Ligand SMILES: *[C@@H]1O[C@H](CO)[C@@H](O)[C@H](O)[C@H]1NC(C)=O
Ligand SMILES: *[C@@H]1O[C@H](CO)[C@@H](O)[C@H](O)[C@H]1NC(C)=O
C-alpha cells in the first residue's frame with residue numbers, strides 16, 4: 001500500500017551513503033503521512049493485541065501457565081505469538097490496547113517498549129498503541145511513554161491530536177481514517193473511522209480508588225471529530241449518506257460492560273469481573289447518541305473475551321495476549337481480529353463498508369480461530 005515515500009527514500013539513499021541514517025530517520029516517521037486504505041480485495045483487517053504485560057524479555061517468567069509449561073516460558077513466548085499471528089492474519093493495522101508493558105516489573109521502560117512492539121515493527125505493518133493502567137509504573141510517565149512510542153518505526157500513534165492537544169485529557173488519543181479502495185470513487189473519503197482513546201490509570205473518588213475512564217474533554221473531541229468526518233463523508237465529490245461506521249479502541253472497559261455474562265454475550269465468555277471505573281463518565285451514552293461507532297474494543301480484564309450488544313453498540317474484550325499477564329492455565333492466550341468488508345457496486349468497483357466481522361486467534365498449535373461473528377451490517381439501500 002502507500003509505500004511510495006519509502007521507495008523514493010530508498011532510491012535516494014543509493015545516491016549517497018552519507019544520507020542513509022537521515023533516510024532511516026525519515027522512514028521511521030513517514031508512517032504519519034501514510035494514507036490507510038482498503039485493499040484491492042475490498043477488505044481492511046485490524047489485529048488487536050491486549051495486555052502484553054511485557055517486562056524484561058527472556059528472564060521474565062510466565063504467569064498462570066500449566067506447571068509443565070513453566071520452565072520454558074517467558075516474555076519471548078508473547079513475542080513468538082505475535083510474530084505467528086501477524087504472519088498468519090497479515091493485518092492492515094495492529095492496535096495495542098494498553099498494558100503493553102507491566103511497569104512494576106520493568107527495569108527500563110524504553111527497552112521493554114521496544115521489545116514489546118518489536119514483532120509489529122519488524123512486520124512493517126502500521127501500528128497504534130494506547131496506554132493501560134500499568135504502562136507508566138516504571139521509568140517513564142504516561143506522556144514520556146507516548147513520546148517514545150511515536151518515534152518508533154511504522155507507528156501511527158500520536159501523543160495527542162494536534163487540534164485538541166491544548167484541552168484533551170490523557171496521552172495517545174488519536175483518530176485514523178481508512179479510505180476507500182484504490183481506483184474506487186471513495187478512495188479520497190474515509191469510509192471507516194478509528195478512534196483511539198486514553199482511558200487513564202487510576203483516580204480517587206473520596207477515599208475509594210478507581211480505575212480510569214474516558215473524560216469529558218475526550219468525549220468532546222470524539223464528538224467534534226465524528227461530526228467533522230461525517231461532513232466530509234457527506235460532501236462533494238461523491239457525497240455519501242449518513243456517517244461512515246467507526247470503531248473505538250481503549251484499555252479500561254466502561255461500566256456498561258457489566259451488562260453481559262457468558263449466557264447473554266453474543267460470543268465469548270466472562271470469567272472475571274469488569275474492572276471499570278466506579279463512576280460512569282457517560283462515554284457509552286455519548287457513543288450511542290452520535291451513532292457512528294459500531295463497536296468498542298478494550299482489554300484490561302484478561303479472562304473476559306466476549307462481545308455483547310447493547311443499544312446497537314457492540315462491547316468487545318480482546319482477551320489476554322501476554323504470558324507475563326495474569327491468565328488462566330490451559331485457557332490459551334488470544335488476540336482479536338476485526339475485518340471490514342466493502343460493498344461491491346453494480347459497476348464492479350468497491351463502495352462503502354458493507355459489514356464488520358470479528359474472530360479470535362488462540363495461541364495453540366494451529367492458531368485456532370474461534371467465535372467468528374458479524375458485528376455490524378449496513379442496511380441495504
Ligand atoms: C514458550 O516457548 C517455548 C520455546 O519455543 C516453547 O517450548 C513453549 O512450549 C512455549 N510455552 C507456551 C506456554 O506456549
Ligand atoms: C483523489 O484526489 C486526487 C488528488 O487530489 C485526484 O487526483 C483523484 O482524481 C481523486 N480521486 C477520486 C476518486 O476522487
Ligand SMILES: *[C@@H]1O[C@H](CO)[C@@H](O)[C@H](O)[C@H]1NC(C)=O
Pocket residue numbers: 259260261264309310
Ligand atoms: C444478561 O444477564 C444478566 C444476568 O441475568 C442480566 O443482569 C443482564 O441485564 C443481561 N444483559 C442483557 C444485555 O440482556
Ligand SMILES: *[C@@H]1O[C@H](CO)[C@@H](O)[C@H](O)[C@H]1NC(C)=O
Pocket residue numbers: 216219220223286289290
Ligand atoms: C456528544 O454529542 C451527543 C449528541 O450528538 C450528545 O448527546 C453528547 O452530550 C455529546 N457529548 C459531549 C461530551 O459533548
